[in-house]
Amino acid sequence: MEVKELLQRYASGQRNFEKINLIGARLIHANLEGVNFAEASFAGGNLSHTILNESNLSNAFLYASNLSYIKLGKGRLIAADLTKANLEGAFLVKSDLQGVKLSGAILRGVNLRSANLTGVNLCGANLSGVNLRSANLTDANLSWANLSYARLNDAKLDGTRLNGVVLHHAHLVEVNLSGMDLNGVDFSHANLKKADLQNTDLTAANFHQAQMSLINLQKATLHGANLTESLLKQSNLTEAVLLRADLSQANLTKADLSGANLNLSTLIGTNLTNANLQHAYFWKADLRGANLSGAQLQGASLRGANLEGANLEGANLIDTIMPDGSTSNSTENLPLCS
Template sequence: MKASEVLRRYAAGDRDFRRTSLRGQHFKGQDLSGADFSEADIRGTNFTHANLKGTNFTNAKAGLQKRWVLIQLLLVFLLAALAGVLQGYFSWWISGSIVTIWEYFHLPTEAEYQVSLAILIDNIIYLTIYLIVIVTTIAMFTRQGFTSKAFASVAGAGAGAGASVLLGFYYSRQALKGDEKFALLRAFGIAVAALGGTSFCGANLTDANFTNAMLRSTNFQATRQQTTLLNGVYWHNANQLDRARLGDSILSNSAVRELLVTRNGYKKSYIDANLRGANLNGVNLEAANLTWADLSQATLHQANLKDANLREVLAIGTDFTAAYLTGACLEGWNIDHTTTLKAVDCQYIFLLEHPNQLGNRERRPHEPDQVFAPGDFAKLYTKMINVVQVLLRNGMNRTAFAAAFQQLMSENPDITYDSIQAVERQGDDALVTLSVSETANKAEISRTLRESYENQVRQLEAKVEELHQLRAADLKEVALAQKSQIFNQLVGGNAMNESIDRSQNINVDGNFTITATNSVVNLGEISGTVSNAIHQLQQSSQPETVQLAAWLDELQGLIEAEPNLKDDDKVEALEQVGTLAKAGENPQDSTLKKLSNTAVKILKGTIAALPDTAKLAEACSKLLPLISGALGL
């Protein structure tokens, strides 16, 4: 069928071109998306820059036409003649090829036809690579010129020629076996064998199907104008794909190519493999190692990933619909809101590849006898996707954080105080978890909060340093005055009764007080302030408010008596109790309610670092829910 007829029928809405012969036709730049070319003969067909999205090439025959096989053979014969050496080898090869050509054109069966074609093309690849070795040998010889040195080499010419035959044959075999040492020779041989073959250069083959297709001597390389799009292509049981020109596509990796053709990666290694856009639907990747692999835009519908290692894989835009993920390691995997986890079949996963110091791989769910209910895995990771976590070094300065968070809210209207999900201690640091929308720029939110917080901390430290300098100057002045007074008394002068009050109290942003006489906040003073606030609640006529005061009083006592808390941590915790007490006095104040939510999260973060046996940790697990309920949080 001619190309014009195909295009006419396609324009009329016909998509069925099964079992048609399209040998040597030209469809460069044409739109044939969705067409069915299954079992078609497309040898020598030019699909360069064509739109073949979703096109079906099942059982199609691509590659070389008969005349191009002869042209390639003639080209090889010409090179052989120019080489001018090893006539015996050429006689053997030519005689064998003549017999093969005879059988190629006269064998009655399709099976014998394919065998002859395979032998012919293999001979072309072998001889092309072999001739590179021969020509190199001749060049090295002729560089000597017709000198006495050259004539002296003639005696060894026979032995050198024989060695070249063996080397050429060895190199050819190793190159076609995929030996990396001969990759350049192999690429050259395949390039020559693809001359005149089916061309998909620069074509859009997204979601095309090449199941059982014959692809020897087919060209999938990119052109200067555009790349060849191979996203979602189905390669199951494609024949002789390793003898096609694959360019820089994911198919250039032999392990990836084998996976896409066989659909079986059981216990195999794909470390750092490029699987971007690959069609992995239904593949068996049980116990496979995919560490650092790029799975972006790939589809893994119903793929078997049981016990697979997905540590630090890149899975942006990846579709895991109905995939089996039980027992998989998801340590540090990279996903976002474009990652599809719909209907994932997963009973449990691990967050660590190797056990930690306690021999724990961080199983989820934690309990060994518990498993995820249907849909739980997707809910868990969908929630985890829509969060931003910011690590604040050396603990959290409450004043600095309040100012930084206020700036963050002004720049991101979708973020409110309710966005604060948790504040947890991570050693000496504090981990703040914020909930964000799916479309939020997480990197920008994290950067804004962190940089603003660090800037606020620097400003506070500068103010503290200024106060220290003022205090040092004041102390020096007092010392000089006392020295002068003592001197006057010794010489009989009048005693100087000078009362100097140099204490300075500076309030920073209304929440943090620094005094020149004591830059560390007095734990006793804060405790008294909190006690006064709780006492106000106790005077209420409302039984609920009185009960709240009792819980807060108990919490205050436990915090002050907790031996595992440092004084700074006690001060911070008591500040939160004071906030809760103020909210109890004004239950309708929405601002105080939001601050109370934050206060509860900070208290939870504080006790998270305590041993499980600590009285405060045990009591808070009961008191905080009661207090939250009383305040309507």
């Protein structure tokens, strides 16, 4: 069937074009809302800027097709073959893409808000700037994908694979990443406010200048992580492992680090005002210039720590083990340096 005939039939009211063959067809700017293109073939075709809202393209063959800026809200793309397709700027809000093939596809700036991407393989994909807010990514493979500047607020990530993913400048507000393996992931400049990362493996992860207020990092592993200049106000880091982590210039005002392991960590200039540091471990930690005013340090161990220039005004040091190994019961005459 030729494009002209297709458009004429659509204008006359026909909507069912199942299994149609339009390989290499040009449908730029066409309006075909609500059409049935199930199992149709558009390989190498150009559907740029075409309007296909609420259309069915399940099992369609769209290999290497141009779908840039297409409007396909509430569409059905189940098991469609979009290998090497160009989807830049496509509008796919609330669309169903279960089982879709996207290997080598261009996905920059795609709007997939509230879309169903259950089990989709996006390994190594360039998803920079993609809108995945409230999307269902259950069991999807996002390993090694570039999600910089992507929006993932409220996305469902149960069983999602995120090994080696890039998330710098990404929006991850209230996202649940608890218990995942995110070893070495780049979260620099990301917004993780109120996110849940308890029991998550974040070894050597990069959180430089990340926004992490009210985040849950309870029992998370942050061994060697970069948290420099990060905002961690009122965050939950109870029993977190921060061995050799760098928290220089980070803001941990009113954060809860009770029972946390901060041995050999770097906290130069870190703001720990009114933080809960009860029973935390700071063996040989570098706390030079840190602000510990009003901090709760009862039972904490500062053995071998460097507290040169640190502000301990109003800190509670009852039963705190000081750098020289002595136990403090007051704020007077403190041995600040190891």
